[in-house]
Amino acid sequence: MYVAVKGGERAIDNAHRWLEDERRGDRKVTDLSVDQIKTQLSLSIAKVMAEGSLFDPELASLAIKQARGDLIEAIFLIRAYRTTLPRFGVGQPINTDKMIAKRRISATFKDLPGGQLLGPTFDYTHRLLDFKLLADGSIDEFEPGKDTEQMFQHVTQFLNNEGIIETEETSSSEAESPDLTRQPLEIPANRALRLQALTRSDEGFLLGMAYSTQRGFGRNHPFVGELRIGLISVEFEIPEIGFNIEIAEIEISECETVNQFLGSKTHPPKFTRGYGFVFGQSERKAISMALVDRALRWKELGEVSDGAPAQDEEFVLYHGDNIQATGFVEHIKLPHYVDFQAELELIRKIRKTAFEAKKG
Amino acid sequence: MSNSEEDFNFAYLDEQTKRMIRRALIKAICIPGYQVPFASREMPMPYGWGTGGVQVTAACLQETDVLKVIDQGSDDTTNAVSIRKFFERVAGVKTTENTGKASVIQTRHRIPEQVLSEDQILVYQVPIPEPLRFLEPRETETRVMHALEEYGLMHVKLYEDISINGEISTAYAYPVKVNDRYIMDPSPTPKFDNPKMNFCPAIQLFGAGREQRIYAVPPYTKVISLDFEDYPFEASRAEKTCEICGATNTYLDEVVIDDKGTRMFSCSDSDYCNSQKS
Numbered sequence: 001m002y003v004a005v006k007g008g009e010r011a012i013d014n015a016h017r018w019l020e021d022e023r024r025g026d027r028k029v030t031d032l033s034v035d036q037i038k039t040q041l042s043l044s045i046a047k048v049m050a051e052g053s054l055f056d057p058e059l060a061s062l063a064i065k066q067a068r069g070d071l072i073e074a075i076f077l078i079r080a081y082r083t084t085l086p087r088f089g090v091g092q093p094i095n096t097d098k099m100i101a102k103r104r105i106s107a108t109f110k111d112l113p114g115g116q117l118l119g120p121t122f123d124y125t126h127r128l129l130d131f132k133l134l135a136d137g138s139i140d141e142f143e144p145g146k147d148t149e150q151m152f153q154h155v156t157q158f159l160n161n162e163g164i165i166e167t168e169e170t171s172s173s174e175a176e177s178p179d180l181t182r183q184p185l186e187i188p189a190n191r192a193l194r195l196q197a198l199t200r201s202d203e204g205f206l207l208g209m210a211y212s213t214q215r216g217f218g219r220n221h222p223f224v225g226e227l228r229i230g231l232i233s234v235e236f237e238i239p240e241i242g243f244n245i246e247i248a249e250i251e252i253s254e255c256e257t258v259n260q261f262l263g264s265k266t267h268p269p270k271f272t273r274g275y276g277f278v279f280g281q282s283e284r285k286a287i288s289m290a291l292v293d294r295a296l297r298w299k300e301l302g303e304v305s306d307g308a309p310a311q312d313e314e315f316v317l318y319h320g321d322n323i324q325a326t327g328f329v330e331h332i333k334l335p336h337y338v339d340f341q342a343e344l345e346l347i348r349k350i351r352k353t354a355f356e357a358k359k360g
Numbered sequence: 361m362s363n364s365e366e367d368f369n370f371a372y373l374d375e376q377t378k379r380m381i382r383r384a385l386i387k388a389i390c391i392p393g394y395q396v397p398f399a400s401r402e403m404p405m406p407y408g409w410g411t412g413g414v415q416v417t418a419a420c421l422q423e424t425d426v427l428k429v430i431d432q433g434s435d436d437t438t439n440a441v442s443i444r445k446f447f448e449r450v451a452g453v454k455t456t457e458n459t460g461k462a463s464v465i466q467t468r469h470r471i472p473e474q475v476l477s478e479d480q481i482l483v484y485q486v487p488i489p490e491p492l493r494f495l496e497p498r499e500t501e502t503r504v505m506h507a508l509e510e511y512g513l514m515h516v517k518l519y520e521d522i523s524i525n526g527e528i529s530t531a532y533a534y535p536v537k538v539n540d541r542y543i544m545d546p547s548p549t550p551k552f553d554n555p556k557m558n559f560c561p562a563i564q565l566f567g568a569g570r571e572q573r574i575y576a577v578p579p580y581t582k583v584i585s586l587d588f589e590d591y592p593f594e595a596s597r598a599e600k601t602c603e604i605c606g607a608t609n610t611y612l613d614e615v616v617i618d619d620k621g622t623r624m625f626s627c628s629d630s631d632y633c634n635s636q637k638s
């Protein structure tokens with residue numbers, strides 16, 4: 001006796017209740033607070049803010065809690081919220097020269113004005129599990145020195161002065177800096193649009209792409225000219241009052257790579273640049289982004305493409321968004337039985353014809 | 361403006377976004393079968409789960425509309441339930457399972473069996489809007505092919521199918537030509553449904569959210585499934601009878617009903633099946 005597949009609605013309701021129960025977990029353990037996430041999981045928050053394209057540590061923390069720590073799910077929550085917000089204008093260009101950096105390093109110069117500032121980095125930690133953290137060990141407070149309260153000139157500026165690195169062209173109009181979240185992505189994209197797409201691309205995707213260039217798939221000989229992390233202010237011009245006001249102070253990571261360039265028919269030999277800019281402390285992604293940015297620039301620099309994946313604008317820009325990717329990859333778990341039925345009928349028919357031909 | 365849920369505008373999207381989508385829809389209606397790029401928004405459901413269809417429906421809905429949502433032909437499949445609940449919540453519109461009573465029908469993978477009327481809008485959820493995509497992965501290339509009406513690649517593919525398998529081996533998302541101009545993907549409906557698109561009295565709208573494309577077939581427009589004179593298109597179905605309502609002309613689901621693999625066949629369109637029973 002066939003029982004019609006009814007009850008989808010009740011099944012969904014129950015799934016939601018079960019999910020909530022599992023999210024909360026063992027009730028004997030204290031509920032995780034959004035404040036705890038905000039202050040102690042700041043690198044997760046950085047990822048959610050960067051890939052969600054919304055700088056709001058509080059909402060990012062809430063999303064991480066609601067998503068049970070699944071960061072792509074959290075990014076999705078932030079994106080779905082962000083899209084409901086009105087866009088009330090374009091901020092002033094951010095000047096990272098004015099950053100109050102907590103970390104600033106250069107791999108191209110041993111020393112330089114302002115010096116190298118390591119900041120709170122994992123770099124030289126030995127990756128040994130710290131079992132003290134299993135117990136509630138208290139941690140001494142750290143007071144950073146005066147070094148951290150200064151602004152640093154950009155390292156590439158020293159190369160600029162010598163004319164040995166390409167100068168960046170700044171885009172001045174809105175047409176030159178389109179908004180990826182308000183217009184459909186169309187290829188070819190200009191660099192501003194590419195950088196927008198890269199900064200909200202999945203960190204893992206960019207990491208893999210960047211790594212592939214280092215292994216020869218579109219090699220671009222990078223040095224980390226400078227990596228800096230710190231606070232910068234965001235300003236917005238209010239037309240009614242006619243001047244800029246500071247609307248936020250945000251933490252960002254910026255990476256400028258200096259890349260070898262032997263020259264081409266159109267450009268004399270000089271160093272070229274790759275650029276990475278990401279919300280929060282996300283230096284792995286900032287470096288990856290700079291490498292991929294440089295790889296994508298082959299056409300405008302008059303280079304010959306190797307045909308490598310990281311040099312392929314359409315490939316990189318269409319496949320780096322983890323919210324698009326996760327939705328489409330996972331949608332194949334939705335019912336497809338109508339299509340499967342059509343395939344079944346077709347395969348049966350073709351097989352029948354083939355068997356008959358064999359017999360005949 | 362907002363009604364059922366204070367935090368959201370009617371039908372979730374803000375009015376500016378709806379205007380942007382409506383402009384794309386009007387353009388799509390004016391150029392039947394042409395894929396219009398639009399600034400698809402992130403929706404509170406995943407890409408690939410109907411975000412394009414949901415945005416098109418949201419842009420079409422008015423407070424007096426009656427909405428029906430189906431997936432695989434049925435109103436009770438989980439994703440159809442989820443999308444219907446979404447619109448009940450954010451638009452507060454009436455919903456129905458009755459095809460004849462709906463003014464807007466959002467669908468995934470099927471066209472209802474009942475002939476649609478001039479007062480109705482059929483909104484399709486589309487995963488990959490480009491019919492040439494699996495022959496040419498680059499969007500930059502396929503857009504040029506459409507512009508030049510350069511469809512040789514598609515005909516070669518269909519020809520190769522016949523030479524290898526003795527017939528065109530596309531069972532769903534079977535390509536159509538609209539208004540003698542654009543080759544269009546009908547969305548992953550079984551090819552059984554293709555003839556229903558031809559000179560359909562209802563407006564047919566297609567939304568692909570992730571791919572940021574909208575396209576349309578206006579009422580009473582010629583929609584022809586691609587074929588060859590000596591291998592004419594055939595709208596195939598399982599050669600069985602619905603074991604619930606006895607219909608012999610509907611698209612059927614094949615259901616495994618015991619561990620021995622016994623099959624039973626019943627209408628995929630659950631509303632149609634119910635109406636035939638009584």
Ligand SMILES: [Zn+2]
Pocket residue numbers: 602603604605606607626627632633634636
């Ligand atoms: Zn039936």
